[in-house]
Amino acid sequence: MGLIVASGLCLALWVVLWCFHIAARDAAMISFSLFLVAAAVRTVGEQVRQSNSREG
Secondary structure (H helix, E strand, O other): HHHHHHHHHHHHHHHHHHHHHHHHHHHHHHHHHHHHHHHHHHHHHHHHHHHHHHHO
């Protein structure tokens, strides 16, 4: 009986850690995507500013 309880607890702990792992990976992907979007917006903004200063 103790072996069943122990294996059940191990399985529950593994599931919780797996969920945390997926959440951490998703958070890392979201922050990385936001970083890429911010870099792209900054690059486009600089190009627009340069083209406006050239025309002016």
